[in-house]
Amino acid sequence: MDLHGGNIYRLEREGKSSILDYSSNINPLGVPETFKKAVIENFDVLVKYPDPDYIELRSSISKYNSLNIENVVVGNGATEVLFLYMQALRPKKALIVAPSFAEYKRALESVDCEIIYYKLLPEKNFALNIEEFSKNIPQCDLVIICNPNNPTGTFIPLENIKRINNILKVKKIKLFIDEAFIEFIKGWEEMTAANLRDENIFIMRALTKFFAVPGLRLGYGIYFDKEIASQLLMKKEPWSVNSFADIAGKVMLKDEKYITATEEWIDKEKKWFFEECNKINKIRAYKTNTNFILIKLIADTAENIKVKMLEKNILVRDASNFVGLDEHYIRLAIKNRDNNIKVLEALKEVVE
Amino acid sequence: MDLHGGNIYRLEREGKSSILDYSSNINPLGVPETFKKAVIENFDVLVKYPDPDYIELRSSISKYNSLNIENVVVGNGATEVLFLYMQALRPKKALIVAPSFAEYKRALESVDCEIIYYKLLPEKNFALNIEEFSKNIPQCDLVIICNPNNPTGTFIPLENIKRINNILKVKKIKLFIDEAFIEFIKGWEEMTAANLRDENIFIMRALTKFFAVPGLRLGYGIYFDKEIASQLLMKKEPWSVNSFADIAGKVMLKDEKYITATEEWIDKEKKWFFEECNKINKIRAYKTNTNFILIKLIADTAENIKVKMLEKNILVRDASNFVGLDEHYIRLAIKNRDNNIKVLEALKEVVE
Numbered sequence: 001m002d003l004h005g006g007n008i009y010r011l012e013r014e015g016k017s018s019i020l021d022y023s024s025n026i027n028p029l030g031v032p033e034t035f036k037k038a039v040i041e042n043f044d045v046l047v048k049y050p051d052p053d054y055i056e057l058r059s060s061i062s063k064y065n066s067l068n069i070e071n072v073v074v075g076n077g078a079t080e081v082l083f084l085y086m087q088a089l090r091p092k093k094a095l096i097v098a099p100s101f102a103e104y105k106r107a108l109e110s111v112d113c114e115i116i117y118y119k120l121l122p123e124k125n126f127a128l129n130i131e132e133f134s135k136n137i138p139q140c141d142l143v144i145i146c147n148p149n150n151p152t153g154t155f156i157p158l159e160n161i162k163r164i165n166n167i168l169k170v171k172k173i174k175l176f177i178d179e180a181f182i183e184f185i186k187g188w189e190e191m192t193a194a195n196l197r198d199e200n201i202f203i204m205r206a207l208t209k210f211f212a213v214p215g216l217r218l219g220y221g222i223y224f225d226k227e228i229a230s231q232l233l234m235k236k237e238p239w240s241v242n243s244f245a246d247i248a249g250k251v252m253l254k255d256e257k258y259i260t261a262t263e264e265w266i267d268k269e270k271k272w273f274f275e276e277c278n279k280i281n282k283i284r285a286y287k288t289n290t291n292f293i294l295i296k297l298i299a300d301t302a303e304n305i306k307v308k309m310l311e312k313n314i315l316v317r318d319a320s321n322f323v324g325l326d327e328h329y330i331r332l333a334i335k336n337r338d339n340n341i342k343v344l345e346a347l348k349e350v351v352e
Numbered sequence: 353m354d355l356h357g358g359n360i361y362r363l364e365r366e367g368k369s370s371i372l373d374y375s376s377n378i379n380p381l382g383v384p385e386t387f388k389k390a391v392i393e394n395f396d397v398l399v400k401y402p403d404p405d406y407i408e409l410r411s412s413i414s415k416y417n418s419l420n421i422e423n424v425v426v427g428n429g430a431t432e433v434l435f436l437y438m439q440a441l442r443p444k445k446a447l448i449v450a451p452s453f454a455e456y457k458r459a460l461e462s463v464d465c466e467i468i469y470y471k472l473l474p475e476k477n478f479a480l481n482i483e484e485f486s487k488n489i490p491q492c493d494l495v496i497i498c499n500p501n502n503p504t505g506t507f508i509p510l511e512n513i514k515r516i517n518n519i520l521k522v523k524k525i526k527l528f529i530d531e532a533f534i535e536f537i538k539g540w541e542e543m544t545a546a547n548l549r550d551e552n553i554f555i556m557r558a559l560t561k562f563f564a565v566p567g568l569r570l571g572y573g574i575y576f577d578k579e580i581a582s583q584l585l586m587k588k589e590p591w592s593v594n595s596f597a598d599i600a601g602k603v604m605l606k607d608e609k610y611i612t613a614t615e616e617w618i619d620k621e622k623k624w625f626f627e628e629c630n631k632i633n634k635i636r637a638y639k640t641n642t643n644f645i646l647i648k649l650i651a652d653t654a655e656n657i658k659v660k661m662l663e664k665n666i667l668v669r670d671a672s673n674f675v676g677l678d679e680h681y682i683r684l685a686i687k688n689r690d691n692n693i694k695v696l697e698a699l700k701e702v703v704e
Contacts, residue, residue, distance in 0.1 A: 009403035024401065031398045040392060046383045046567040049376065051361035076428050076569070079589045087462075103590075110439075110587060215398040215595025217428070235462060237431045238455075242594050243567025 008315060016310070021333075022343055023317040025150075025181070025292040027212040028335040029265065032258045035213075038251045045243045052238050057249045061220050064253040065194055071222055073232050074249070076240040078180055078206035078219030082107045085202055085221060088231035089174065091141035097128065099322035100146040101178060116140065119324040122296065125286060126152035130160055134167050143168055146178040147193070148185065151319050151331040153288025155185060161193050169200050180206040180219075181290040184266045199225040207245075209291070210262065211252045218245040266291055266334070273334045276344050282351045291334045294319065300351060301327045308350040314343055360667060368662070373685075374695055375669040377502075377533070377644040379564040380687040381617065384610045387565075390603045397595045404590050409601045413572050416605040417546055423574055425584050426601070428592040430532055430558035430571030434459045437554055437573060440583035441526065443493035449480065451674035452498040453530060468492065471676040474648065477638060478504035482512055486519050495520055498530040499545075500537065503671050503683040505640030507537060513545050517552055527553045532571075533642040535562040536618045551577040559597075561643070562614065563604045570597035618643055618686070625686045628696050634703045643686045646671065652703060653679045660702040666695055 008021050051057075058072045065072075075081035086107045094108050098117040108115050118136060120126040126149070137143070145164075148155040156164075165175050182188045182205075193203055203222040208214040218241060223229070252258070270288055277285035277295060284296040297305055302318040309316050319329040332343065360373050403409075410424045417424075427433035438459045446460050450469040460467050470488060472478040478501070489495065497516075500507040508516075517527050534540045534557075545555055555574040560566040570593060575581070604610070622640055629637035629647060636648040649657055654670040661668050671681035684695065 007404060008400065009405065009407065013407070021400075026399055031396060036395050039395075043388050043391075044383060046565045047378055048360065048373075049566040052359065053361065055361070055365070076432075076592055076594075077589075079591065083589055213398045214401040214591070215598075217591065217594040237429075237435055239431065239566075239569065240428055242428075242569040242597065244596055245594065246567075 011310075011315065016313070018313060019310075020314045020339060020342065022335070023315045023331070023333070024214070025209055025290075025333045026214060027210055027262055027291070028339070029258065029262055030212050032211060032252050032255050034255045034258065035211075035248050035251050038247050039244055042247055045247065048243070050239050050241060050243050050246050054241060054246065057241065057246050058220075060250045060253050065192070065222065066189075067194060067222065070229070071194075071224060073221045073223065073236075074241050075219045075221065076242070076245075077208065077217040078178075078204050079103060080240055081204050081219045081221040082178075083110060084232060084235055085176065085204070085228075086111045086113070087235045088228055089142065091174075093138075093140040094142040094144060095137065095140050096144045096323070097146070097149075099126070099149075099151060099319075099324040100144070101150045102322070104144050104178075105323075117323050120149075120152065120154070126154050126294075128154070128156055128160070130163055133164070137167070137171065137173070139171065140173055142174045142176060144176045144178070146180075148181045148288075148290040150178075150181065151292065151294045151317070151322055151325075151329075152286055153290050153293055154286075155191075155289040158191050158193065158195065162196055165193075165196065165198060165200055175201045176204070177201060178204045180204065181209055181292075183210040184262075184270075184290040186263060186267050194222050197224050202228070207248065207252065211248070211258070213248060213252075216245050216248055217242065218249055265336070269334050269337065269340065272337075273340055273344075276340075277347075280344070280348045280351060283347070288334075293332050293334060295330050295332060297328045297330065297351060302330045303327065305330060305350055309346060312346045312350075314346050363662075363667065368665070370665060371662075372666045372691055372694065374687070375667045375683070375685070376566070377561055377642075377685045378566060379562055379614055379643070380691070381610065381614055382564050384563060384604050384607050386607045386610065387563075387600050387603050390599050391596055394599055397599065400595070402591050402593060402595050402598050406593060406598065409593070409598050410572075412602045412605050417544070417574065418541075419546060419574060422581070423546075423576060425573045425575065425588075426593050427571045427573065428594070428597075429560065429569040430530075430556050431455060432592055433556050433571045433573040434530075435462060436584060436587055437528065437556075437580075438463045438465070439587045440580055441494065443526070445490075445492040446494040446496060447489065447492050448496045448675075449485075449498070449501075451478075451501075451503060451671075451676040452496070453502045454674070456496050456530075465494075469675050472501075472504065472506070478506050478646075480506070480508055480512070482515055485516070489519070489523065489525070491523065492525055494526045494528060496528045496530070498532075500533045500640075500642040502530075502533065503644065503646050503669070503674055503677075503681075504638055505642050505645055506638070507543075507641040510543050510545065510547060514548055517545075517548065517550060521552050528556070529553060530556045532556065532558040533561055533644075536622075536642040538615060538619050546574050549576050554580070559600065559604065563600070563610070565600060565604075568597050568600055569594065570600055617688070621686050621689065621692065624689075625692055625696075628692075629699075632696070632700045632703060635699070640686075645684050645686060647682050647684060649680045649682065649703060654682045655679065657682055657699075657702055661698060664698045664702070666698050
């Protein structure tokens with residue numbers, strides 16, 4: 001199984017401890033206090049099954065996104081939403097814009113779908129050229145785009161998503177957009193594909209990254225297609241979202257203080273981190289729109305650098321197994337300034 | 353979707369409140385305090401993804417069952433384990449011993465499996481006659497048995513499970529046993545099919561009922577077949593068990609005090625509840641081995657009685673939609689003495 005980031009548990013079992021985990025792109029502000037308070041106060045919700053319709057949770061999520069409750073399906077992490085959508089659509093052939101998150105492939109394989117890749121190029125900074133792309137879309141059932149893209153940090157503006165979608169609609173190809181990291185972009189509310197309210201588009205989101213709760217398992221899908229709705233409901237396992245995740249969705253999405261603090265942190269930190277990276281010799285950092293950064297190692301391999309960084313108790317993501325990348329790429333999370341300084345210093349030492 | 357018990361949330365949205373929920377078979381001792389303490393102390397585990405291999409959790413579960421870690425797969429509730437097993441096995445034709453839990457049907461349908469039923473008879477107290485059963489097993493890929501059986505409360509002793517399994521093995525038919533309620537039987541450790549350590553058998557368990565945490569979502573499977581292991585791992589979504597459920601498994605299974613208190617409560621209460629039921633005219637209660645009881649209404653329908661009980665703020669399970677039952681059956685949970693008395697008094701009033 002190809003997992004997000006590194007397997008910190010395996011390292012700990014092997015005797016490594018207090019590792020600074022820069023392989024996992026989680027908000028350094030930590031679990032919102034408002035949520036902790038709500039869990040302690042409502043601990044006994046566990047003795048009941050969750051609401052199978054998740055009415056209150058879906059209502060909170062739809063308000064947060066200025067949508068209606070019918071546009072929202074919730075899942076046990078974004079992963080369940082991803083696998084569920086594939087079960088519902090059952091594409092025969094899908095195109096993944098790569099490099100990107102490895103779970104799309106696994107989800108497509110779970111429904112025996114043929115997979116092709118459209119590769120973004122490092123020499124073009126992994127930007128998607130719409131004209132080029134349009135000419136090269138083969139007949140298929142589904143196109144998958146991660147936006148902002150993991151691991152490149154690139155972002156396709158809404159008007160271009162609209163153009164792509166219009167081209168796909170003519171060809172009767174559905175569009176799946178993973179927006180798990182979009183909230184790290186200032187003004188994301190204006191930039192999400194949800195604004196298009198288009199039947200052809202399915203959007204995946206997670207609370208994991210922005211609210212620092214990957215252990216909680218809460219993701220959701222946004223959609224406007226009534227046909228897929230009945231398929232989703234039929235295939236869905238009941239009560240897949242646990243009661244604490246249910247509470248989280250209701251509490252955290254209203255936590256303006258946490259949201260504002262996060263926006264201020266990332267807005268400042270991502271620019272700084274990118275600039276500092278590019279002051280280091282023998283690496284090349286790609287400009288990022290979100291809370292992680294892709295780095296090309298000019299003179300060394302990711303495997304080597306990962307080992308050397310681990311000797312300094314820092315775990316980085318060896319990005320060489322992303323389709324379209326090679327053995328020279330690593331991905332770093334962006335966290336708080338103190339730790340970012342430590343990581344940059346360590347990186348400088350190991351690469352120069 | 354056919355859900356466990358009644359939908360208490362829908363009733364609450366319709367204005368009903370403080371309902372005594374006897375449709376849901378949850379331990380009345382409530383969430384173990386040891387677990388609550390552990391969650392508060394370890395709240396920040398949420399900022400990490402769970403261990404994708406769930407080593408510690410699977411180790412706790414295997415110790416609790418005197419097994420090895422390789423024999424245990426964990427899931428987001430027993431439901432995930434059930435659906436996952438069907439994805440891994442992909443049976444073409446399956447036989448369900450009925451009446452029983454409705455989710456087997458949904459899980460089989462999710463892999464387009466043909467379903468046939470072997471119906472247990474009320475006039476035989478829903479007991480499974482092995483000779484009769486053996487003669488009537490058609491060629492198929494899988495037999496599903498719930499033991500103790502939901503909703504009848506009947507239990508098949510281990511030696512009979514062994515006989516059934518031997519017959520099935522000759523016919524190359526796999527055996528799936530749902531033991532979600534087995535821990536409510538005194539001395540269950542000697543009676544579980546896990547003792548057979550047989551490659552042909554897959555056992556499903558849940559922490560939901562015994563430890564009163566249906567909102568937490570934690571179930572597991574026990575298996576000895578290496579072939580199915582690789583299929584299970586391939587089909588499994590990563591991190592499907594949340595970090596709090598991970599803690600729960602480690603803490604609750606060692607909570608001897610809670611376990612003993614539960615055993616003492618249910619051992620006393622199930623006999624008493626059965627005897628009291630049968631003092632009421634116009635109903636017939638079936639002897640139960642676990643924490644719920646099936647009741648036949650001699651002179652009324654489940655639909656009527658459900659409405660009348662709800663007027664008294666008690667929710668019962670209309671059991672008429674279980675395959676093999678008719679409109680005259682309800683199922684009641686067994687809870688603490690005070691509430692049991694209230695429910696029995698109310699039932700007496702509405703049926704007599």
